Amino acid sequence: MSGFAAEGGEVEATGGDEADHAGVAGEAAAAAGEGAARRKPVVCIVLGMAGSGKTTLLQRINLQMNSSDKQGYYINLDPAVTQVPFGANIDIRDTVNYKEVMAQYGLGPNGGIMTSLNLFATRFDQVIGLMEARSDSAEGLDYVFVDTPGQIEVFTWSASGQIITESLASAFPTCLIYVIDTPRTTSPTTFMSNMLYACSILYRTRLPMVLAFNKSDVTSPDFAAEWMSDFEKFQEALDETADESYMGSLNRSLSLVLDEFYSTLKHVGVSAATGEGIDQLFQSLDAAGDEFIRDYLPDLQARMAAVAARTQAAKEREMTKLMADVAVTRGDKPLREGGEGDAMDSSNSG
Numbered sequence: 109m110s111g112f113a114a115e116g117g118e119v120e121a122t123g124g125d126e127a128d129h130a131g132v133a134g135e136a137a138a139a140a141g142e143g144a145a146r147r148k149p150v151v152c153i154v155l156g157m158a159g160s161g162k163t164t165l166l167q168r169i170n171l172q173m174n175s176s177d178k179q180g181y182y183i184n185l186d187p188a189v190t191q192v193p194f195g196a197n198i199d200i201r202d203t204v205n206y207k208e209v210m211a212q213y214g215l216g217p218n219g220g221i222m223t224s225l226n227l228f229a230t231r232f233d234q235v236i237g238l239m240e241a242r243s244d245s246a247e248g249l250d251y252v253f254v255d256t257p258g259q260i261e262v263f264t265w266s267a268s269g270q271i272i273t274e275s276l277a278s279a280f281p282t283c284l285i286y287v288i289d290t291p292r293t294t295s296p297t298t299f300m301s302n303m304l305y306a307c308s309i310l311y312r313t314r315l316p317m318v319l320a321f322n323k324s325d326v327t328s329p330d331f332a333a334e335w336m337s338d339f340e341k342f343q344e345a346l347d348e349t350a351d352e353s354y355m356g357s358l359n360r361s362l363s364l365v366l367d368e369f370y371s372t373l374k375h376v377g378v379s380a381a382t383g384e385g386i387d388q389l390f391q392s393l394d395a396a397g398d399e400f401i402r403d404y405l406p407d408l409q410a411r412m413a414a415v416a417a418r419t420q421a422a423k424e425r426e427m428t429k430l431m432a433d434v435a436v437t438r439g440d441k442p443l444r445e446g447g448e449g450d451a452m453d454s455s456n457s458g
């Protein structure tokens with residue numbers, strides 16, 4: 109794998125491991141906690157089922173950003189995509205050749221995407237470095253958008269996806285945009301499946317999430333807003349399906365459980381095709397950035413402090429053991445059994 113190519117320039121690979129990265133990220137998070145974070149760009153990781161419109165939405169966002177005074181930065185993490193219409197500043201395809209990875213490791217398409225992402229994740233500290241350099245430049249940055257592979261599980265349930273997400277969240281205020289294909293979500297069962305998926309991602313990452321009901325030019329997402337705000341409306345929709353099976357009653361129970369989940373979510377109807385709702389999406393992203401600083405950052409810092417305390421305790425235990433060994437050696441008590449002048453009485457050994 110070559111070094112990261114950023115904006116046409118090749119950046120030297122410095123290697124670096126996860127531990128190094130965590131250290132850098134920790135400093136950034138600490139700085140963020142001291143009030144510097146809000147001046148940093150909001151990183152938006154764009155997730156969604158294949159075909160939901162992630163890439164088209166980023167293309168629309170890019171268009172909108174170009175006609176405003178806001179500065180955007182774009183990262184493509186889909187190694188298998190053929191075209192990136194939003195002009196990525198950092199593109200995984202410049203670093204990892206997905207087809208070569210498939211051939212070299214004898215993998216299928218999903219394995220190829222996963223392995224490419226794993227290779228990329230090992231040097232993600234360089235991506236963070238490039239983002240920080242741009243963010244600190246005179247030009248500055250307002251938002252960073254990260255496009256992810258269509259095979260959503262490759263990112264959301266993989267170690268590399270977790271490393272990348274946590275690396276970003278350790279360095280910048282970070283949120284998730286979960287893109288939903290609205291026309292394909294009008295049935296209560298599909299809607300519930302989509303919500304459960306979003307819920308599982310939210311609980312895994314603990315990051316603020318904005319639901320973007322895309323393709324509003326085809327189907328108005330009003331039904332979804334109603335189902336999320338009024339539990340009874342969703343029950344009515346279920347009644348209309350007359351589904352008396354196990355699935356129907358499961359959906360009813362789940363809608364009760366998800367009530368709490370909906371209350372923590374921001375949702376907005378958008379059309380990547382026409383640009384409708386994009387302004388509201390930006391408002392939600394700003395609010396998600398604030399939420400990150402208010403809720404996520406203290407939690408992250410507490411987790412990092414706990415890790416640091418555990419590491420320190422382990423070091424102290426090692427040091428105590430070492431000192432005991434040194435004391436034993438100095439006190440003329442040989443360490444090994446059976447040796448001359450053994451501290452353990454060999455006459456008692458049976």
Ligand SMILES: Nc1nc2c(ncn2[C@@H]2O[C@H](COP(=O)(O)OP(=O)(O)OP(=O)(O)O)[C@@H](O)[C@H]2O)c(=O)[nH]1
Nearest residue numbers: 158159160161162163164257258322323379380381
């Ligand atoms: N009518 C309409 N079509 C859209 C909209 N957004 C995306 N599409 C279409 O939906 C299809 C899928 O869009 P993509 O942007 O490729 O979706 P994606 O989520 O990036 O797909 P993967 O790369 O497979 O994950 C394309 O044919 C788009 O033209 C929208 O707002 N309205």
